Amino acid sequence: MALKDEILAVANFSVHLRSLWRHYQILFEDGELRRNLLHRVAPTFFDDLNQILIEQLILQICRLTDPAVTMKRTNLSLDYVLGEADFGLPVQRARAQTLRDSIEAFRTKIIPARNRLIGHLDRDAVMAGVPLGGANEADWIQFWEDLDQFLNLIHTRYVDPSVTFHLNNVGMISDADSLVEALKESTYFHLALAESAITLPLAEIASRSEFRDA
Numbered sequence: 001m002a003l004k005d006e007i008l009a010v011a012n013f014s015v016h017l018r019s020l021w022r023h024y025q026i027l028f029e030d031g032e033l034r035r036n037l038l039h040r041v042a043p044t045f046f047d048d049l050n051q052i053l054i055e056q057l058i059l060q061i062c063r064l065t066d067p068a069v070t071m072k073r074t075n076l077s078l079d080y081v082l083g084e085a086d087f088g089l090p091v092q093r094a095r096a097q098t099l100r101d102s103i104e105a106f107r108t109k110i111i112p113a114r115n116r117l118i119g120h121l122d123r124d125a126v127m128a129g130v131p132l133g134g135a136n137e138a139d140w141i142q143f144w145e146d147l148d149q150f151l152n153l154i155h156t157r158y159v160d161p162s163v164t165f166h167l168n169n170v171g172m173i174s175d176a177d178s179l180v181e182a183l184k185e186s187t188y189f190h191l192a193l194a195e196s197a198i199t200l201p202l203a204e205i206a207s208r209s210e211f212r213d214a
Helices: 003-028 032-041 043-064 078-084 090-118 123-128 137-158 176-193 196-207
Strands: none
Touching: 003 032, 003 043, 003 078, 003 137, 003 176, 032 043, 032 176, 043 090, 078 090, 090 123, 090 137, 176 196
């Protein structure tokens, strides 16, 4: 299998990972008013979704940053790519290694959560009730910047030198904002229903919706 195809697979996986991050950002990192909206509409669902997205992000980042080989099986990870790639100029390889080391530093902060609470249900960790895998906002920003630059480096070298691949600039990877808009519109409808003069006309309009029985 050509390394080019493997690098494309890593890039596509990273785009999916970035998509999860954007879902999370749009829904849960846009301020208190946004969180209040979600809590008012479906508190249990969005609390669960928050946890699911966080766990998926941590799990998938750890998969992407796993060693090249574990239990005699090759992982399509950043370390694998770094080990297989010929970066041409020593300065390019040194740059890739620096980015990998910075990504690894981020991994060390989140790996306890993967190992003890997500990948396994460690008794001591569960009963202690102490959050694991904490990384601050600056850590996350640095991780995405490092991954963006690492992927751009190997994409330019092996996939298409004429195309600048920037993970953080990939568009249309989340439509969570459409969900937020729909939820906001539902609150407008409920406010309108409270106005007695238009309650019946609005109810009639709602009854004609194609999604009434969805």
